[in-house]
Amino acid sequence: MALSARLRAQDRPWLRLTPQQLQARARVLAKIEDGTYRLESAPCFCGAPAGGDLPAGSDLEIAGRDRYGLPVRTVLCQACGLLRSDPRMDADSTARFYQDDYRDLYTGAGNAAPLFESQVARGRGLVALLAKLLPSIETVYEVGCGAGGLLVPFQEIGKRVRGVDLGDEYLELGRAHGLALVHGTADDLLREAGEPADLVLLMHVLEHYLDLRASIEQTMRLVRPGGILLVEVPGVASIGTSYRGDVLSYLQNAHNFHFTAATLEFVLTRCGLDVLACTESAVALCQRPEADGPRAVRPAPGTAASVLRMLGEFERRLHHRVRSGEAA
Ligand SMILES: [Zn+2]
Structure with missing residues (x-):
């Protein structure tokens, strides 16, 4: 369940885009559609399993779209509170995205x-x-x-x-x-x-x-x-x-x-x-400590809940501003 309906349903660009950005967006959408850009499932850093075969309630879907109206699913890991894209582009697609589309999409005409x-x-x-x-x-x-x-x-x-x-x-x-x-x-x-x-x-x-x-x-x-x-x-x-x-x-x-x-x-x-x-x-x-090595650190209890509260508060305030007539 998305945090709010608009975060899931937004399929048009949320930002005002330049013609160059709109073209880049259309290219990215077409490449996702035809498989040029491949998406892969992404397990959480903390070791909780990836989407698909999750035990119920491990990941909470926050959004299904990004500001460009691209299909980006953002999830909150309820074990550690980290927010991540899942699925996301695989390594090869990511490299080609940065090479071919990133700059046009993000900066329009770059200087x-x-x-x-x-x-x-x-x-x-x-x-x-x-x-x-x-x-x-x-x-x-x-x-x-x-x-x-x-x-x-x-x-x-x-x-x-x-x-x-x-x-x-x-x-x-x-x-x-x-x-x-x-x-x-x-x-x-x-x-x-x-x-x-x-x-x-x-x-x-x-x-x-x-x-x-x-x-x-x-x-x-x-x-x-x-x-x-x-x-x-x-x-x-x-x-x-x-x-x-x-x-x-x-x-x-x-x-x-x-x-x-x-x-x-x-x-x-x-x-x-x-x-x-x-x-x-x-x-x-x-x-960097004198002696290296990963540590068995556990996420602090309540982290995921506090991240969700923070996001929910932004959404509530925005909703209030829109309703009271202030431009979003
Ligand atoms: Zn996690």
């Missing part, structure tokens, strides 16, 4: 230059946030760096910086700004750099991954033992700030997971990180 400047501004915020830790940090890497603007303020204060991403166009832009950027994955960056970093940034990347554990473990290898990993995702709480309180505007097919502070901390801890701090805006400051 990279303002993006770089906004990355630099966010990087300055991070330098301020991490001020106390910076004296013990010499090297800073970013996974999924795009054009790498976030790294500029770290480079300006004398840190050795490197970034890695799969998008060539953005990498070229960053290189033109004098940044050392590598095409590929965290493993490619580690090979190229030859040594792990004191600080690794993973900003708005985790929610795109298909396999949380494998991806976090790969990122951890990039952090020296005792080093810092800073993770940021668009938390469920950000629906209230960045998405005008609208759950449907927040749901997007490229995001396979949705976190609260509690579920982000649960996932990172279970993968073997020490979480030093984690905010409801879903920024987690983590430390």
Whole structure:
């Protein structure tokens, strides 16, 4: 049962889309329809089984559509409270989606230059946030760096910086700004750099991954033992700030997971990180312990219920705003 009828039934784009976005949406729908993009069932990170042969009540369906009106089924794992897409595109389809349709669907007509400047501004915020830790940090890497603007303020204060991403166009832009950027994955960056970093940034990347554990473990290898990993995702709480309180505007097919502070901390801890701090805006400051290894951490009781309450509250408030005449 969806949280509210509109989250299940919305089959038209919920956002106002540009002609380029509408074309990309039509392509994606056609590719899902004809099997070019294949969907696969996705079990929860916590080990609860995937949809289909579930014991009744293990997953709760939250939505059947995303903001583009694409068929994306979002479920809440009642065991751990993690929200995920199930089914979701398989790895091969995901790679082709990012190559062929992601940019047109998400940005319409893309312009990279303002993006770089906004990355630099966010990087300055991070330098301020991490001020106390910076004296013990010499090297800073970013996974999924795009054009790498976030790294500029770290480079300006004398840190050795490197970034890695799969998008060539953005990498070229960053290189033109004098940044050392590598095409590929965290493993490619580690090979190229030859040594792990004191600080690794993973900003708005985790929610795109298909396999949380494998991806976090790969990122951890990039952090020296005792080093810092800073993770940021668009938390469920950000629906209230960045998405005008609208759950449907927040749901997007490229995001396979949705976190609260509690579920982000649960996932990172279970993968073997020490979480030093984690905010409801879903920024987690983590430390790679001297000795690695996953842990038998259990989800905190009541997590799923509190996630459901949070989403329900957004829906109730939105409904109230619409009824009282304010535009949704
Ligand atoms: Zn779970």
